[in-house]
Amino acid sequence: MNGTGARTDAGPTSPVRLAPWFLYARSRCLPTTLAVLFATAALAAWSSARLEGLPEFDHRARVVVTFLAPLLAAAAVGTGLLTRSDTLDRTAVRPWWRRRLLHLALLTALAVALLGLAVPGHPEAFGAPAMMRNTLGTVGQAAAGAAVLGARLSWLPMTAYGSAAYLAAPRTPGGPAAVWAYLMQPGPQVAAWVTAGTVYVLGGGLYVWQGARTEA
Amino acid sequence: MSSDKGGGVTVSGLTVRHRRTLALDAVDLDFAPGVHGLLGPNGAGKTSLIRVLATVAAPTAGRVSLLGGDISNHRERTEARRRLGYLPQEFGYYPGFTVREFVAYVAWLKEMPAASVPGAVERVVERVGLADRIDAKVKSLSGGMIRRVGIAQALVNDPALLLLDEPTAGLDPEQRFEFRALLRDVGTASTVIVSTHLVEDVATACTEVTLLDAGRVAYRGTPGELSALGDERRPGQEADPLGDNPIERGYTTVLRSHRQLLPEARR
Amino acid sequence: MTTTAPGRPALRALKAPLPDRHSPFRSEFLRGLAPWTGATVTAVLLAAMLSKSVQWQGSWGGTQSLLKSAAVLLGGPLAVAAGCWQGGRERRRGTVGLLATASRGRPAKTLVAVAPLTAWVLIGYLVALVVVLAATLPYAHRGRPLVSYAVTDLTFLVSITAVGFVAGRLVPWRLTAPLLAVCAYLGLGFPAYLGSDLRLLSPAEQVDTTYVPLWWQPLVMSAWTGGLAAAAFLVYAARRRAFAVLPLAMAVAAGTLIADLGPGMWRHVPTPGVRACGSGETGPTVCVDDPDRELLPAIRAALGGLHDRLQEMSTPPYTYVANNAELGPIDVRLPSLSRGWNVVRDEVVDPAAFARETAQMLPFFGRCSTEKLTPAEAERFSKLQQTVLAWLAPADTVLPGTPPHGSVRDTDLRAPLAAMAPAARASWLDRYVAAARSCDPKKMPKL
Numbered sequence: 059m060n061g062t063g064a065r066t067d068a069g070p071t072s073p074v075r076l077a078p079w080f081l082y083a084r085s086r087c088l089p090t091t092l093a094v095l096f097a098t099a100a101l102a103a104w105s106s107a108r109l110e111g112l113p114e115f116d117h118r119a120r121v122v123v124t125f126l127a128p129l130l131a132a133a134a135v136g137t138g139l140l141t142r143s144d145t146l147d148r149t150a151v152r153p154w155w156r157r158r159l160l161h162l163a164l165l166t167a168l169a170v171a172l173l174g175l176a177v178p179g180h181p182e183a184f185g186a187p188a189m190m191r192n193t194l195g196t197v198g199q200a201a202a203g204a205a206v207l208g209a210r211l212s213w214l215p216m217t218a219y220g221s222a223a224y225l226a227a228p229r230t231p232g233g234p235a236a237v238w239a240y241l242m243q244p245g246p247q248v249a250a251w252v253t254a255g256t257v258y259v260l261g262g263g264l265y266v267w268q269g270a271r272t273e274a
Numbered sequence: 275m276s277s278d279k280g281g282g283v284t285v286s287g288l289t290v291r292h293r294r295t296l297a298l299d300a301v302d303l304d305f306a307p308g309v310h311g312l313l314g315p316n317g318a319g320k321t322s323l324i325r326v327l328a329t330v331a332a333p334t335a336g337r338v339s340l341l342g343g344d345i346s347n348h349r350e351r352t353e354a355r356r357r358l359g360y361l362p363q364e365f366g367y368y369p370g371f372t373v374r375e376f377v378a379y380v381a382w383l384k385e386m387p388a389a390s391v392p393g394a395v396e397r398v399v400e401r402v403g404l405a406d407r408i409d410a411k412v413k414s415l416s417g418g419m420i421r422r423v424g425i426a427q428a429l430v431n432d433p434a435l436l437l438l439d440e441p442t443a444g445l446d447p448e449q450r451f452e453f454r455a456l457l458r459d460v461g462t463a464s465t466v467i468v469s470t471h472l473v474e475d476v477a478t479a480c481t482e483v484t485l486l487d488a489g490r491v492a493y494r495g496t497p498g499e500l501s502a503l504g505d506e507r508r509p510g511q512e513a514d515p516l517g518d519n520p521i522e523r524g525y526t527t528v529l530r531s532h533r534q535l536l537p538e539a540r541r
Numbered sequence: 542m543t544t545t546a547p548g549r550p551a552l553r554a555l556k557a558p559l560p561d562r563h564s565p566f567r568s569e570f571l572r573g574l575a576p577w578t579g580a581t582v583t584a585v586l587l588a589a590m591l592s593k594s595v596q597w598q599g600s601w602g603g604t605q606s607l608l609k610s611a612a613v614l615l616g617g618p619l620a621v622a623a624g625c626w627q628g629g630r631e632r633r634r635g636t637v638g639l640l641a642t643a644s645r646g647r648p649a650k651t652l653v654a655v656a657p658l659t660a661w662v663l664i665g666y667l668v669a670l671v672v673v674l675a676a677t678l679p680y681a682h683r684g685r686p687l688v689s690y691a692v693t694d695l696t697f698l699v700s701i702t703a704v705g706f707v708a709g710r711l712v713p714w715r716l717t718a719p720l721l722a723v724c725a726y727l728g729l730g731f732p733a734y735l736g737s738d739l740r741l742l743s744p745a746e747q748v749d750t751t752y753v754p755l756w757w758q759p760l761v762m763s764a765w766t767g768g769l770a771a772a773a774f775l776v777y778a779a780r781r782r783a784f785a786v787l788p789l790a791m792a793v794a795a796g797t798l799i800a801d802l803g804p805g806m807w808r809h810v811p812t813p814g815v816r817a818c819g820s821g822e823t824g825p826t827v828c829v830d831d832p833d834r835e836l837l838p839a840i841r842a843a844l845g846g847l848h849d850r851l852q853e854m855s856t857p858p859y860t861y862v863a864n865n866a867e868l869g870p871i872d873v874r875l876p877s878l879s880r881g882w883n884v885v886r887d888e889v890v891d892p893a894a895f896a897r898e899t900a901q902m903l904p905f906f907g908r909c910s911t912e913k914l915t916p917a918e919a920e921r922f923s924k925l926q927q928t929v930l931a932w933l934a935p936a937d938t939v940l941p942g943t944p945p946h947g948s949v950r951d952t953d954l955r956a957p958l959a960a961m962a963p964a965a966r967a968s969w970l971d972r973y974v975a976a977a978r979s980c981d982p983k984k985m986p987k988l
Contacts, residue, residue, distance in 0.1 A: 329642055330641040330642050355643060356644040358642060366631075366634045366638075368573065368634055368636070369634070370573045371572055374562065375562070375565075376568075378568070379568055380639070381563070383639075383643035383650070385644050427639075
């Protein structure tokens, strides 16, 4: 079973495959989540470049990209919070909230970085700051959704809110709309950043404290 | 109501393959009306057999005749399904439905005439002892009650063939006692096949026992004969503690001899 | 063991007309995801319409076309996600084995799972439709609501729910529902970026509200969306998959027809030609199309200041006529009245801007080309024009689309004219009008 020395690195008992972080990553379907994040960033980069290239549009047309890409990324992160062995997890020795915090923080950082890199140029109009702020806010909403509705449905509240904000947001940025329609602000609005940050802290905090709701 | 519902079940040369594992290996069996117990170690093919008989899974090879119809023919298979009741090992349900609605839904799935459904639902729910919870949502019931809902949905159409996979899991001893009485009652007119690990179910409720091991039939006989096998003294051997009660001892004896006879059956 | 009390036949008779408690359609209709989806569709559509209420209240065409956009671009993704979620229900709940052993055919089993959800989506849309139509009714004076819009929207919603359901049954992935919603939004909204008639393939696309669909347009559109969905559904649910070819062929034929005909499926609605005029002893005479007559008081009030200042000059009193009428010698064209922009619910949004736009259409403005003038003369020409405009129709708000006048505000521009005595100003303006009519820079008065 473990006769050959150097060859066990690739086998089922190899130290990498049994390492706690690797097993944890597999239990949370992290590879799929990461794949979706990369694909979303690539798609966002391609479509924003394409939109800018179209004759009648300029960089302001990226509003669609800065709206949809964070939603998709946050949906991937939120559904990746699913734990099938929730009851067993709660019997662990160390409190789970630290792991949840680390998991959420790492995924958020990755999503924000990837998506921010996808829309270069024109930071004042639907560029990297807007994308990063939106990602932060939507991930917070997805985390809150996972805590309230369960990981499988975590994308629902933020999609409903996002669609409403997309439609109802006024054309001119700033003002009270910077708070309730923060997803639609072009970039430098401080109120929108504050809103997104608050949503992230509250939503993420709820998830870290409660964990994803167990699904029946 | 003890009219024979006719047909019974005949299985010849049944082979079931899951990817690369052989779950059932050219099994020949027949089941007449009565209560039949299906025993065997895990992985022996009990659930595969039940699934094939329930027409959930298709056999890789062999012929299955249910209630007078060959299940490879679509029309005869549909006819057999109308007279079939099945309780899977992992019983799934819709949590938002009430007990009445769920059992009525299954009755509709079995194409019961619409006029007879309400009465049948109430009768069968009372039979399993959930009459006071008939309008409660399934998600509000405890595990044992949910399993009883499962038994109810299997019985709603008064089946000629009843297939139960681990039906007593989650039931307390009193409920198991009532359940065995129910089985005996149903088995007077229909063919009941129960796959179980609990030997006292087999001992008291079943008229015939089939033992499967590694996809083959290891033993067929009555529970009494199986117990007798376990109590035979073999000369020159230590009296190993083969089991806590006669049937368990018979079970272990049969398995050992089966495995010695066919060593290549071990996987 | 029944639980109904004996001796209450009247009560039992009351309960009789209710749908049978044991019907699976009733169970699926009342439980689970379906009612929530219907409520959400209504809420989303009404929220969308409410946020843009200034654009549609008062116009049937505007109401229905905006509702169509909302239903397709918002309701569509919602419906497809709900369908996908419902499709994955059997896998999530573990009832796959139980359903496989049923004798009911696959089409019946699939229908009983998807039909209640679809019914709720349709109910959600219809509730929203009734509400917005009732909201437009007090302000709409021309035309009437059309059934064709509702028909296309309803068939679209049914189709997309069915497609989502089939996807949910086939693909066992958690992210399918949100992914499908995003794809639906992109797929339905993206054709707007195409220039050709292919963009009309998306149900969200539409033409101007002065166009009305022909009677067979909703049928063709329904054949397109419904055919695709029926093909997908039959491929999954029917025993003989070859049946799916029929709706697919129908869909392809309809799609080709749509791409071919393009806007030919609509016809232009000519304006009725009946005019209503408002005049009085003071104030301007305004004539608009008869259906817009409720706007007459607001327009007359907006143009009152312009009219008074023009009366100081020796120009004849002008009649202000609607945008599409033929102009007589003393007619001035009004800006086109578009709901949600300069006209909202029988009121003029920005009277000063409205007067400015009207003033720009006065006969002595903008008639001269600057080609034969030197740059200095052209600049003086333009500056004088701005000054007179600022005097006749002061509008300190900057009109959308027009560049601001450097950093010069209207009050500064009109200051020289305002400082003159009325008689001097009147003669100055008359000289300006004569110079503007003859396009002779030498006749331009000096300030």
